[in-house]
Amino acid sequence: MSETLRVYHNARCSKSRATCALLEERGFALEVVEYLKTPPSRAELAGLLRKLDVPAASIVRKGEDIYKAEYQGRELNEEQWLDALAAHPILIERPIVVRGERAVVARPPEKALALLD
Template sequence: MTETVRVYHNARCSKSRGACQLLEEQGVPLEVVEYLKHPPSRDELAALLRKLGLPAEAIVRKGEEIYKSEYEGRSLSEDEWLDALVAHPILIERPIAVRGERAVVGRPPEKVLELLA
């Protein structure tokens, strides 16, 4: 049986929908987390970043209005970025797919297939 892939998903995002579709086409069982409705806790986010091997700032959506008004041009610590992502989950890049101890940002959506190798 194929291990379930958890996808932090925003249904309004075409890249996120595309990543889910690619995994479904491969017959991969999905656990879809609509992270805007059910945001990850600070601890969950920190664990996710460890699996991604990225600092928090690397998954910040810098085109979002809240980023432009609150964070653009600021130099924040890792803890401050984590706090910002928890306070404003819209800033979290999507989709993020997790399988076991590995995770990838699905941009482009085909990146999620790396978890199947």
């Protein structure tokens, strides 16, 4: 297969590593974006959310210290969540796999297979 999938990846995350391995086993080339080293812009995040077809709040990692310190218990609108995710990329759930105009949060890793249809 020659198609390349983009994976927003955290190398320290076992689910993210497993997702990359699963896709590579199926013959896909991967464009790996280590989003903690090269965070997506606010505009890129908005585009990802359109492809995921979910609101920003649904990809927020609520177990992170920054979430607990700054956002827990607060009601934020879509724009405020986009600002928070852009300012604190550690809050972005991972891995996110993108194929064309579709994307999924691959938790568990097998959810990435939905993009292969």
